[in-house]
Amino acid sequence: MEKVLLVGIRLPGVPHRDINVSIDELSRLAETVNALVxxxxxxxxxxxxxxxxxxKDKAKEISGIAKANNIRTIIFNKELTPTQQRNLEETxxxxxxxxxxxxxDIFARRARTKEGALQVELAQYTYFLPRITKQGLWLDGQVGGIGTRGPGERKLEYDRRRIRDHIVKLKNQIDSIRSHRDLQRRRRKASGIPxxxxIGYTNVGKSTLFNAIIKKNAVYADDKLFATLDPTIRNLTLPSGKKILVTDTVGFIRDLPHQLIMAFRATLEEITSADCLIHLIDAISSEHDVQEKVVFDTISELGAINxxxxxxxxKCDLLNKRQLKPRILKxxxxxxxxxxxxxxxLLIKIDEM
Structure with a gap:
């Protein structure tokens, strides 16, 4: 396992609880790629x-801690500018x-389809482009490990113009996928099948629910962040005999990188044409209210608020009745x-929609 040290910053007005929760989530992200915090x-x-x-003094302090503990990787809880990243590397x-x-990096590891791989590749190239120097891509002076899963698992080109050309090519390929998805949506609408x-925050149990509903292990489910990346759709017959289509989707997370939102827009826009959304929430999470807001804000941005x-x-099996009662709404x-x-x-509720 790769040893890592996590770094966060608390600005004025930010509660200690918020930064602690954010760092805890960063720790889980790190563990997802088998890092040892x-x-x-x-x-x-x-x-x-x-x-x-x-x-800079804190950076020097971190350098001492890293050397004393043989820590190879430092993970910051905020996107760094190319200049900050280079300076931190040197210090x-x-x-x-x-x-x-x-x-x-997690998305690159999770992509299992050509579509998913293309979208991750676009997001990565968009992220890496401003980080290209005259000497090439700033690869942190090391090869392998966390954060080095390259786009399409190919070596990154060092030439900015060639990268821009490749980004255009990727966008065209994804636009083609988007057109195909639009056609599929129109066909589903024409069929009259709801x-x-x-949807929901990452790791709330969406894939487990999907498998439970259709009574098959159709998708990979695991207690990891972003276990599911590529959407899966299956037929389901409700208690009334009505037929519907159920889709398992990629999970949301706070401050989802803009590069991923843009690259995965073709996939995320699937929810705008849905007839109904099941918003799955982790009942045992102390942050479920914050996670609900993240999901609400994301579907609003995508135009699916209506x-x-x-x-x-x-996960109500992990709550007792006393914990459940105050939370129940009509x-x-x-x-x-x-x-x-x-x-x-739940199936009866869907049947009534």
Whole structure:
């Protein structure tokens, strides 16, 4: 396992709880790529340092900690500018990764279809383009490990013009996929079969619910962030006999890199044409309210805010009745995708939509 050290910054007005939650999520992202989190450092500052993000003295302190603990990689909980990344590399003397690059790396590992691979490749090239120097791509002076899963698993071109040309090519390929998806959506609409999309924050159990609903292990489900990347659609017959299509989708996360939103827009826009959305929420998460807002903001940005929505709380098997009662709202459903508890009520609710 690759040893890593996490770095966060708390600015004035940001509660300690928020930065702690953010760092905890960064830790889970790191663990998703099999990293071993050795230490965490949070610096309180009035503003971000334009040269290093953190203070140069703090960067030197981190350098000492990294050398003493044989830590190869430092992960920052904020996207770094190309200048900040180069300066930190030189000051600390270790591989520097930011949150955006870490998420891009996870997506590169998760892509299982040609479409997914193209979208990840576009996001990565868009991220790396401004980080090309006269000496080539700033590869942190090291080869391999976290953050080095290259676009399409090919060596990055060092020439900016060739990269821009390749980005145009990727966009054209994705536009072709987008046109094909539009055609598929029109055909589904013409068939009159309703489409139900399962959406939610990453790792809330969407794939487990999808498998529970269709009674098959159709998609990979795991207790990892972004276990599902490529959307999967299956037929389902409801208790009334009505036939529908159910879609498992990629999970959302706070501050999802802009590069990924743009690259995966063709995939994410699937939810705008859905007849109903199942918003799955982790009932045991202390951050479920924040996660709900992230999902709400994302579907708003995609233009799907007016699509009918069923709010479903998952993992209720891990809550007792006293915990459940204060949370119950009139139209909310509480289920356990793992034990099938409440699935029958959910199917009836879908049938009524």
């Amino acid at each position: 050795v230490d965490t450092i949070i610096q309180t500052r009035q503003r971000y340092d334009p040269g290093h993000l953190i203070s 600390i003397g270790a591989k520097i990764i930011d949150r955006t690059r870490l998420i891009l 489409v139900i999309d399962i 699509v009918p929505l069923i709010r479903v709380y998952n 139209d909310d459903l509480f289920i356990s995708a793992k034990t099938d508890r409440g699935i029958d009520k």
